[in-house]
Amino acid sequence: MSNVSYYTAEGLKKLRDELNQLKDIERPKASQAIAEARDKGDLSENAEYDAAKEAQGLLEMKISKLEETLANARLIDESQLDTSKVLVLSKVKIKNQANGMEMNYTLVAESEADLASGKISVNSPIGKGLLGKSVGDIAEIQVPNGKINFEIIEISR
Known part of the structure; x- marks a missing residue:
């Protein structure tokens, strides 16, 4: 398959x-x-x-x-992607609600992921948790040491 x-x-x-x-x-x-x-x-x-x-x-x-x-x-034709929701190739600014820390990530295919340059896989726990969310939504993401709540602040391409 x-x-x-x-x-x-x-x-x-x-x-x-x-x-x-x-x-x-x-x-x-x-x-x-x-x-x-x-x-x-x-x-x-x-x-x-x-x-x-x-x-x-x-x-x-x-x-x-x-x-x-x-x-x-x-x-992926980036011009056809919707910026109202988090999708593959979205640049997302998120805020950790526990400590107030803000992070910027770009969601990419698994083989293109590179945390050092801010590219995370859509298959990672954070990537999966952010997919489909809109600005203002809270993403509750299960990570190995518990749950983290991220607020989506901004979505761009």
């Missing part, structure tokens, strides 16, 4: 670049390593050959998974 994932243009480009890197650079390197190991003699006792073949298998599996991800990837 295929899992459709939604990506920004930047995220989709990053996936394509990684796939091209694996196919155009890593795959020939793996083939070269196998050829060099094969030239060293008896294959039945050649650990270097076995390791090179295993590395090639892992590389091919990674390429296959990336190709499947790209096949199921959908580009």
Whole structure:
């Protein structure tokens, strides 16, 4: 069963670049390593050959998974998104009601999440709790150490 994932243009480009890197650079390197190991003699006792073949298998599996991800990837048209509710690609300003701390997050696909740059996954507990909420709503979010209430202050794109 295929899992459709939604990506920004930047995220989709990053996936394509990684796939091209694996196919155009890593795959020939793996083939070269196998050829060099094969030239060293008896294959039945050649650990270097076995390791090179295993590395090639892992590389091919990674390429296959990336190709499947790209096949199921959908580009999000940001101009068509509603700004009255929190959706994928929404920039959300929230306020923790317990301590008054304000935070800004952008909700993105799981593979694009990067907390350091303020991008959280829509599949994370906070992301799931914010989806569908409007400005002024209180999102009660279950986190590992209890529940946190966040007030949605602002939604933008």
